Amino acid sequence: MRQSKQQFREYLVRKGLKTTKQREIILDAFLRASTHPSTEELFLKIRRKHPTVGYATVYRTLKLFADCGIAEERNFGDGQTRYEWTGDERHHDHLICTRCGAILEFEDADIEKLQQQVAFRHGFTIASHRLELYGTCRRCTGKS
Amino acid sequence: MRQSKQQFREYLVRKGLKTTKQREIILDAFLRASTHPSTEELFLKIRRKHPTVGYATVYRTLKLFADCGIAEERNFGDGQTRYEWTGDERHHDHLICTRCGAILEFEDADIEKLQQQVAFRHGFTIASHRLELYGTCRRCTGKS
DNA sequence: TTTTAAATTGAAATTCGTTTTCACTCAAAC
DNA sequence: GTTTGAGTGAAAACGAATTTCAATTTAAAA
The missing domain is CATH 3.30.1490.190 (Ferric-uptake regulator, C-terminal dimerisarion domain)
Structure with missing residues (x-):
């Protein structure tokens, strides 16, 4: 988890992107999620504590996670794209x-x-x- | 292929559904398709010869194929549902x-x-x- | 610290494939 | 043929994904 945060930070720097409160909130929530959250599920979960974070931001940030390699997009056929944390290196x-x-x-x-x-x-x-x-x-x- | 046609016919009878020109056209086109067509691809292909067949009918008929077991829905991650002929073979x-x-x-x-x-x-x-x-x-x- | 340029944000709008609705048509049982 | 209920096509509705845009925020430069 600490590893993933580091990896995301380095990715942002490498790409000339910025660290924002929202990205930290979303990363924390994502790493804390035990399941394979869809964008909407994570959004709803985050909204409880941080009502100002928008859906679009969650959506875009999850894409960033996938880009930088700390998450993978998965499609289990329920019509929603889900994101799985890859940090846990053991394949399953x-x-x-x-x-x-x-x-x-x-x-x-x-x-x-x-x-x-x-x-x-x-x-x-x-x-x-x-x-x-x-x-x-x-x-x-x-x-x- | 002949097998699949038979299987579809029996399914229609069993469910009290009807044989229609459209369903025959769509089944023929589907069995003739070498690829794993999406609804839209098959619809476009059919439209060349049969401009009156509607998208909704192709969509519904492919669902029937899946229901009766002669086709399987597949999702290869390109955002389109594709249908694969299951032939007379087993799962692979x-x-x-x-x-x-x-x-x-x-x-x-x-x-x-x-x-x-x-x-x-x-x-x-x-x-x-x-x-x-x-x-x-x-x-x-x-x-x- | 202040300025500045560029990235980021949230809300709303848009896109796009899928699914449903509805008025009309047609298959097939009688 | 008549009847009944399934089938049809066009269009509307739907839902998730994606983009737009004006306002905001970051972080590097001055």
């Missing part, structure tokens, strides 16, 4: 509940091993991958 | 070469099994998944 995949929108992270070494094998069989060298499992979570499965 | 995943753009399809039962196990451990019921491996293909790995 996602379980997404299509009923309630819950997102769980997981990692599975065996699956990764099999992916390597598949790639090897096809002569590929894997640089990265994306695995998303869509379905219903425990709570939603119970309901009709 | 993708190996994508980030150097030359080549796309290989593969399926791996073991990986799918492990996915089920992961989901089970988290109380999830999987409806679908998406797995994409990004890297360099055999040919590109050789080059500098």
Whole structure:
């Protein structure tokens, strides 16, 4: 987290951009968010404490986070772009509940091993991958 | 292809829906498309021969294709929903070469099994998944 | 510290793909 | 043929993403 803040600061300097109160507020809120917030979710969360920060600023700042590498844009098919903090360097995949929108992270070494094998069989060298499992979570499965 | 047409016909009957000229035109065009067309692309393509078919009808009909299982909605991050013919084959995943753009399809039962196990451990019921491996293909790995 | 140029901001407007509405048409069951 | 309800196209509505613009703020220069 401290690392990400530093990285963002350096990016701003490198690009000749400015440090502003809003950017600090948004960065703090983003790093504090445990989930994968969409622009709107983060905006609403921030608004509680800082009612003057506008949606457009949150939107633009999240783009900056993605540009400088401390966040990644993700699209889980609910029609909203979500931002995931990359600082936590360990790769993980996602379980997404299509009923309630819950997102769980997981990692599975065996699956990764099999992916390597598949790639090897096809002569590929894997640089990265994306695995998303869509379905219903425990709570939603119970309901009709 | 003949299979898909049959499948769509049966779906219409089962749901009490009707066979119309437009639906036949759109299905033909979709099956003839080699790419993964977006609604708009398919609409434009169809319009050349059949200027009276409306965008909304193409849109609705593609949804029907997805519902009945002969197509799948896909989102490759270009802001447009694309429809992929599922053919008569089973689900497959993708190996994508980030150097030359080549796309290989593969399926791996073991990986799918492990996915089920992961989901089970988290109380999830999987409806679908998406797995994409990004890297360099055999040919590109050789080059500098 | 004051000045100044350029970046930043919030609110509103705009864009763009998706989805729905509605009056009219058509398929197919009778 | 008549009837009934699904289907259609055009246009409107929708929602998230993006841009515009006048006013504000930053930070470097004076």
